[in-house]
Amino acid sequence: MVFITDGFADWEASYVTAELNKQGTGFQVQTMAIDKHPKTSMGGLTVLPDYSLKDFxxxxxxxxxxxxxxxxxxxxxxxxxxxxxxxxxxxxxxxAAICDATAFLGNYGFLDQNKHTGNSLPYLKEGAPNYRGDENYIEKQSVSDGCLITANGSGALEFSKDILNKLNVLKSKELEEWYALFKNGFIKITGEHIEK
Structure with missing residues (x-):
């Protein structure tokens, strides 16, 4: 389930939703918002939510x-x-939350008990005045801890990798190859070895 708002950062979930929605994964991407009115992303894409929070x-x-x-x-x-x-x-x-969605979680105490990240610790504190999770903050593109995945706004690919791993869509070598392809732009194949 992808929760969207007007002005949502469409690119931050694009890698993972494309993978999850592929045939054979066992998943179907659906969206939810506070109501059923169309939501327009930062990139100008209009999405009609599948579910409203009001009648979820x-x-x-x-x-x-x-x-x-x-x-x-x-x-x-x-x-x-x-x-x-x-x-x-x-x-x-x-x-799984990325960028300003991590500040929302931080403001309501959802980050305090888990290892997590965000755009930066000062940014998180500024955007979430009730945040008290300093000791669990890790300066990393994406952090997965228990049932929580958080990411920096520039870490959409790492965020997606953590989600795919958590949901067992891609694992081990296949996941690393997927990540290398999108991170580096290509995968070298020499004989039976793949050089990343």
């Missing part, structure tokens, strides 16, 4: 909540998703 059936089975960043996280109305995030943590459903 909490009995619905979903594998992960993915929260792209963007300008909408500074708007109080989008903080209604706190109820869904709490539901995920209570039921061990992984939550």
């Amino acid at each position: 059936p909490f009995k619905l089975d979903f594998a992960m909540l993915i929260m792209p960043g963007g300008t909408g996280w500074r708007e109080e109305k989008n903080h209604q998703v706190k109820k869904l995030v709490s539901f995920c943590f209570e039921h061990n459903i992984p939550v």
Whole structure:
């Protein structure tokens, strides 16, 4: 489930949604927002949410909540998703947040008990005045700890890699090859060896 807001950062979840939505993965990407009105991304893409938070059936089975960043996280109305995030943590459903979505999580205490990252520690503190997770902050592109995945706004690829690993979509060598392809732009194949 991808939670979107007006002004969501479309590129931050694009690598992973494309992989998850492929035939044979066992997953289907669906979107949710605070209501069913179309949401327009920072890149100008308009998305009609599959679900509204207002009438979301909490009995619905979903594998992960993915929260792209963007300008909408500074708007109080989008903080209604706190109820869904709490539901995920209570039921061990992984939550993956990137960029300003990490500041939202930090402001409501969802980062305090897990290793995590964000755009930077000062940025996180500025955007989340109630944040108290300093000792668990790691300066890294993406951090996966338990049921929480967090990423820096420039770490969309690493974020996607952690999600694909958590959901067992790609593993080990296959995951590393996927990452190398998008990170380096190519994979060298020499004989039976792949040079990254």
